[in-house]
Amino acid sequence: MHESAGLGFGTLVTLDAPLEREFEQRVRDSSALAVRVAYGVLRQRLDAEDVAQEAFAKAYPRFARLRGRDEFRAWLVRTTWRLAIDRWRADRRRSARELKTSNPTAVPSAEDVAVGNERAERLWQAIDALPEKLRLVIVLFAIEGHDVAEVARLLDVPEGTVKSRLFLARKGLARSLQCLA
Amino acid sequence: MSCLKYADAIIDHAYGAPLSSAGAEHLAACEPCRRTFERHARHAHDIDETVLGAIAIEPSIDFRRGVRERIERTDAGRSRTRWWVALPVAAAIVMAVILGGLWEHSGSSPRAVVVMSQPLTATDVAKPSGTIAAVRPENAPAVSRTAGTTRRHDRMSRSHRAASPEAEVLVPGDQRRAIARLVELIQDGTLDPAKLPPPDVAAGKPADLVVPALTIEPIPIATVETNRRPDGGPGRR
Incomplete structure (x- = not known):
């Protein structure tokens, strides 16, 4: 009954077959959104995927109440962002602890070297300096192809609020990038 | 004079802030202000594009399999959790029954x-x-x-x-x-x-039974206070 042709979700948690198919479709449609939202906070691909998968796993038992595309995507963005922030804070605390006990002249990993470039690093510094609400808006605005209405739907706020936050975020970024330049 | 008056509003407009109708009229008529606006608008657009480029990653091909495994792992964990939650609850109920029985027969009453x-x-x-x-x-x-x-x-x-x-x-x-x-x-x-x-x-x-005084158990103060109105009235029914 719960066997689906694709992912085969629900071997343990049970959803009806149509719900299974819808959930599978949502995963397919929204995985990039979730991964990018998480990446906007964590900036580590593996961590971002891990957090996005966790968000989908949390969505699964609630999916009967999140069937609508907009509801699901809005819930997914909020949950992924929250999980990513939690992970980022935990990592920061762990890093602080490890810095106290480890060799301070540790060499960065090859992955860090490969990913990092000066421009991106400056940009991320500027994004990190933004308040959380502004960070989320500027990241979603980029993810959603600069569509204010879509960002407003995802965040469940008026479009005017998105525009206002977007303006403040851009101004903040422009200021930070000029200072960092 | 007008340029100075609208300069900040025009720059803000380039980053997404609304512009008043008077400001818009000035922007349409003033070439230097229009160039300023365009320069800042390009900067804002660069920021958006840079952010987009920085986060434009695609999920790996194993992503969906990872989601499935996570769901199964979460559910298995939930099952284990239910079992661990149920065990102490059952133990507590059994202990309560045993202790209640012991108390009944302990002669602790007066x-x-x-x-x-x-x-x-x-x-x-x-x-x-x-x-x-x-x-x-x-x-x-x-x-x-x-x-x-x-x-x-x-x-x-x-x-x-x-x-x-x-x-x-x-x-x-x-x-x-x-x-x-x-x-x-x-x-x-x-x-x-x-x-x-x-x-x-x-x-x-x-007939000559000497009846011991009736024991009146004290009413918990909390119960009395709950039913009493703040003004000392009879309280609600």
Whole structure:
């Protein structure tokens, strides 16, 4: 009954077959959104995927109440962002602890070297300096192809609020990038 | 003059802020202000594109399989959690039943039920100093309830009655010695039970029964306070 042709979700948690198919479709449609939202906070691909998968796993038992595309995507963005922030804070605390006990002249990993470039690093510094609400808006605005209405739907706020936050975020970024330049 | 007046508003407009109609008219008419606006608008667009480029990653091909595994792992964990939650709850219920049973039979209450399956002896009886509270003569009916006896004791009394056909006396716990002394007096012939006043059967107790004072259990203060209005009124119904 719960066997689906694709992912085969629900071997343990049970959803009806149509719900299974819808959930599978949502995963397919929204995985990039979730991964990018998480990446906007964590900036580590593996961590971002891990957090996005966790968000989908949390969505699964609630999916009967999140069937609508907009509801699901809005819930997914909020949950992924929250999980990513939690992970980022935990990592920061762990890093602080490890810095106290480890060799301070540790060499960065090859992955860090490969990913990092000066421009991106400056940009991320500027994004990190933004308040959380502004960070989320500027990241979603980029993810959603600069569509204010879509960002407003995802965040469940008026479009005017998105525009206002977007303006403040851009101004903040422009200021930070000029200072960092 | 107008350029200075609208300069900040035009720059803000380039980053997404709304512009007043007067500002828009000035922007349309003023070439230098339009160039400023376009420069900042390009900067804003660069920021958006840079952010987009920085986060434009695609999920790996294993992403969906990872989601499935996570769901299965979460559900398995949830099952384990349910089991671990259920175990202490069940243990707590069993312990509560056992402790409740022990408390029922521990004699911790201020009253005692004496089942006289055998005559009491007076070997350990000192000179009685208290008042004889209650005694059931040989042919008197069993006392169904004594004032001050709680329902729990009544239940215990009924259960004892069902289990044993012997005579049964409900006495206050602190007067057992006096009862034993009375039995001793009857047994050695000093006291004739026939001369004892007959029990008041209609009232369900002996006529001269000295009824212990009714114990009124204190009402928890919290209950009283809850029902009292702040102004000291009678409280809500």
